[in-house]
Amino acid sequence: MNIRRLRPTTALVGAAALGLTTLTACSTNAGDGRTDGKLDVVASFYPMQFLAQRIGGNAVHVSSLTRPGVEPHDLEISPRQTADLSKAGLVVYLKGLQPSVDRAIAQAEPKQVADAALYTSLEDHGTEVEGEHEHGGEGEAGHEGEEGHEGHDHSGDAAADPHIWLDPVRYAQVAKGVGKALEKADPDRAATYKKNTTTLVKELSTLDQDFRSGLKGRSSDTFITTHAAFGYLAERYGLRQEAISGLDPESEPSPARVRGLHTIAKKDKVNTVFFETLVSDRTARTLAGDLHLRTDVLDPIEGIGSKSKGDDYIQVMRANLTALRKALGAK
DSSP, X not given: OOOOOOOHHHHHHHHHHHHHHTTHHHHTSOXXXXXTTEEEEEESSHHHHHHHHHHHGGGEEXXXXXXXXXXXXXXXXXXXXXXXXXXXXXXXXXXTTOHHHHHHHHXXXXXXXXXXXXXXXXXXXXXGGGTOOOOOSGGGGGGTTOOOOTTOXXXXXXXXXXXXXXXXHHHHHHHHHHHXXXXXXXXXXXXXXXXXXXXXXXXXXXXXXXXXXXXXXXXXXXXXXXXXXXXXXXXXXXXXXXXXXXXXXXXXXXXXXXXXXXXXXXXXXXXXXXXXXXXXXXXXXXHHHHHTOEEEEOOOOSOOOTTOSSSSHHHHHHHHHHHHHHHHTOO
C-alpha cells in the first residue's frame, strides 16, 4: 500500500540532512558492503532498525533512513542516500510503507535486501475504520503457527495494512526472516545471528504472553485511536479497533465517522481516546472533549523520540499494554 502524505518543505530539508548524517557508515566503506570489517546494514525506519541492531549486535553497523521523531510516511530520499543504498551490505525495509524508499531501492539495487512483508502475512484492516469488522475470539490464533512465509503471495496486498510490527507474533516471524537475511549477507557470522535471533524471538514470545495475560478480565474490547495502526494487535488479542482516521494518520474524519464514534463510545463504554507521539493530537483531543473522555498515548512505534514511553520497541510495547489495560478495565 502507498500511504503518502508529503510535507514538501520539511520532508526535503529532512532528506537533505539525512543524506549527510544517517548513512555515514555506508559512505566510508570500500564498496564491499562493510566498514572496518562489519556488515553495513541500512534500515528504512525504526522497527526494521530495531531488528537489525538486536540480531546483528556488534557484528554490524546499522543506520536508518528515517531520523528519530520523523513520521516515516513523510520521508523523501535524497540522491546521496540512494547512492549510499547501493553500497550497503544489507537493506532491511517494509515494502509499501514508504514509497520513496521503495523507489530508491529499485534504483540503487543493493547487494542484499530483506523485505519484512515477505516474512509474514499482511491483511486489509480498512473495514475496521468504519466499525464494520467485528473481531472473533482471542487473537484469531490461526496465524500463530506460521513460519517464514518466504513464498507468500502478496498479489492482493495493494491495500494491505503495513503495521505488522505491532503484533509480537508477526514481528517475531519478521525477526526470523531478517536473521536469515543477515546470515546470507554475512555467512562468516551466521552463528552469531542465529543466537541473537533466538534470543529476540523468545523476548517477543514473552511479550505476546504478557499481552494475553494482561488483557484478561477486561470490561470492554473496544478502543478508539487516532488512525488504524493497531489492526494486527487487535486481531491477535481479540480487541476491536475503532480509528478516527483510516490508515493515514493525518486524514480528517468525516462528520458521519465522528457521529459513529460517539455512538460506539457510549455503546461499548469506551473511556479513553488514544493519540500518538509523531502526529497531531488535535482531532483525538477534540473528540475526547466532546465525549468527556480521557486521553492517553497508544504508540504505533514508528520511531523512538523524546516523547516515547520507553527507549526501545519492547519498552514502548509494554507501555502500550499498560495503557490498554487501564482503558479496557483489565483486572
